[in-house]
Amino acid sequence: MSGEGERTQSQTVKALLSLRELILSGALGAGERISELAMVDRLGVSRTPLRTALVKLEQEGLIEEIPSGGYAARAFEERDIFDSIEIRGTLEGLAARLAAERGASPMRLAGVKDCVSAIDEIIGRGAMSAEDFADYVPLNARFHAMLLDLAQSEPLRREVERATSLPFASPSGFVLAQASLPESQRILVIAQEHHRAVIDAIQNREGTRAESIMREHARLAHRNLQLALRSASLALVPGAALIRRAGG
Amino acid sequence: MSGEGERTQSQTVKALLSLRELILSGALGAGERISELAMVDRLGVSRTPLRTALVKLEQEGLIEEIPSGGYAARAFEERDIFDSIEIRGTLEGLAARLAAERGASPMRLAGVKDCVSAIDEIIGRGAMSAEDFADYVPLNARFHAMLLDLAQSEPLRREVERATSLPFASPSGFVLAQASLPESQRILVIAQEHHRAVIDAIQNREGTRAESIMREHARLAHRNLQLALRSASLALVPGAALIRRAGG
DNA sequence: TATAACGATGTTGTATACAGAAAGCCGCAT
DNA sequence: ATGCGGCTTTCTGTATACAACATCGTTATA
Incomplete structure (x- = not known):
């Protein structure tokens, strides 16, 4: 380094x-x-x-x-972004299901749990500042990367990485836009519940549950997309300039 | 040439x-x-x-x-191929679900039905020759392409096309290997049932059902993979030389 | 005999020259 | 004023030259 x-x-x-x-x-x-x-x-x-x-x-x-x-x-329509998020959610769901079905070693699971705990600490700070969000983003990215690792599938890893190369499809794409919204705290609490729940599902080998959770998790980004598009915080999401607004 | x-x-x-x-x-x-x-x-x-x-x-x-x-x-392990097929099935499932949820125009649906009918004609010939399989492959590819079109999602189209660029992950990858197997006729009949059922599901706006069917449909390829790997017909599947057998 | 240093050879990554094609522009005719 | 034709300019796609680097065989030494 x-x-x-x-x-x-x-x-x-x-x-x-x-x-x-x-x-x-x-x-x-x-x-x-x-x-x-x-x-x-x-x-x-x-x-x-x-x-x-x-x-x-x-x-x-x-x-x-x-x-x-x-x-x-x-240029990307709102619908393209919606679909890209849906694709990511579907693939992450697949990753979670495979992790659950194939089994994840306690050691790896512990690593993911540590990551979740670290996020807990940030959220626990109460009213979050911009720096708190800056701390959150890499940890969130790390969680998603570790989850992907749990599936132990190279093809899936490649596919997810590609699907998330579009910045607004990535797990952290709209988090920064979220920061300026009043709902932000609540959304993060829900996201964190998803994180915890998917680990639980994987640990219990509940493949279908794990999959559903990650799908729903990605749908938080849908909501953030809607909110961001209708607010001034859109400029905060990387690649926002490429989004063609429906109005014209 | x-x-x-x-x-x-x-x-x-x-x-x-x-x-x-x-x-x-x-x-x-x-x-x-x-x-x-x-x-x-x-x-x-x-x-x-x-x-x-x-x-x-x-x-x-x-x-x-x-x-x-x-x-x-x-080089590709058997598991890589398995996962690639699973990814394709998952994405095609997403396409089917989106088509069902968003609705497909009767005209487009009619086109897909025509395709299925053409496949019916081939299967109806009874004991299938090598030429019959040669007729089947492009029609099968066409069905999958049309289904993907029904979702009307450019991002999803890109992703599926990429996922199927690996030849053994493509819908027609193992069909040719199938041809020499005794089970082939039965497998094609089942595949055709899937084709018909997914159209029905899309028409009735049954998103979850449409998704499940396409997932299961891809799993036929899993079985074909197993069969092909344990028989001499493996050489018929394009890219077979890249498959690293577990034993060696 | 094994190992390390060294030189020869072939390789990739990069810059650049060149040809053919697209795009813009000006003038001209209607 | 407007559409069209030909010309000029600029661009991309391709080939190739060159330099830094990796690789491999050889040789000398412990």
Whole structure:
């Protein structure tokens, strides 16, 4: 974990990270072609690694091929986001079911429980500040990653990682938007109940229950999506610039 | 094959298709590095489109990055294939549920029914020949594609297409292996019952039922996987060379 | 004999040159 | 004013050159 570890990153990775950030920030108009030469100037890499990054981002779903050549940033309807969340919930449900059916070692389960306890501590602080939310997000991500590990399925891991690469489909996508909402505390309490319940289900080998819980858990994000879309906090969710509002 | 009919396809597509075929045929040993220069000679394209194809195949899951650079063909355990089939079933189940909940237009439903009828005709021929199976495979693929369309969800379409890009996870992956098995006729009859039942469920807006049916439908592939792995017909399934048998 | 250092060779990652095609622009005719 | 045609410019897709790096065989030494 040395600090200079980032210095030796390849040009391709550099291009990928910068480009993704650029796209998510909305700096590139959705639908219009991303000029490679312009990006070369902007990112300081040559066209070769840049094009590699473009191919990867296309597979990721963030950009799409233009029939006449090149790529353009995609725009997402509310429904696309809804469906992406539903897909994530379904796959996480599958992960939970497999974990329950195949059995999770006590050691791994203990690790997940520790994670939940750490979240408990944050929620227990009462009225949560912005920093509290900043503490929450990585822990929440960690919980979801550990749950995925419990299924011990490499194909599923790949699929979930891909499904959550769209930022608004990820478990933490709308958490930050939540922070500014009055309902936030209540939603987190419910989410935490889900976390605890799914562990219980897995421990008891209750596959169907575990699956249902994770599905319902993802549906909290649906609600957050609705709330965020109808409030000013939308700007807090990464990639918000790519969301095409129904009104126009 | 050496005809000029395909002249308009790009070098990248050419490289992608040829490489995929090479990998699936097992011509490239799993785990060992795919030499770009060797592929350049073999496929007749330059390194640039070849590398683009490699990146795409890596996202597809057919090859993996080697830490020291380059890519290698992946090997798949029986469990990986099992899980991939389970993932497909889960996602197709989601598609069926969404189609049921959101409603499918009578016109689209009629198209799916036509497809089922066409399959009926094939199965009705009695003892099926190899050509009968050759007729069956594209129709079966068409059914699954149409079902996916019924959900009218672009994110889900992308995800399913990706999940089925692994040949042994695709709906038609083990059908050809099935052909040589005595149980084949019975399995097809059951599969067809599933096809009919899921349409009925969607038509009646029975989301949960539609979902369960598609999950169970994919589990037929599990059985086929077991049978194929324990018989000589394994060679018929595309990508069989990538399957690492438990024994060895 | 085993091991470590070293050099030769081949490899990938990156930059760049080039050709063909798309897109925009200007002028012209209606 | 508007649509069309041809031209120019710019772009992408592809090939290739080059440098840093990994790999492997060889040799010398303990």
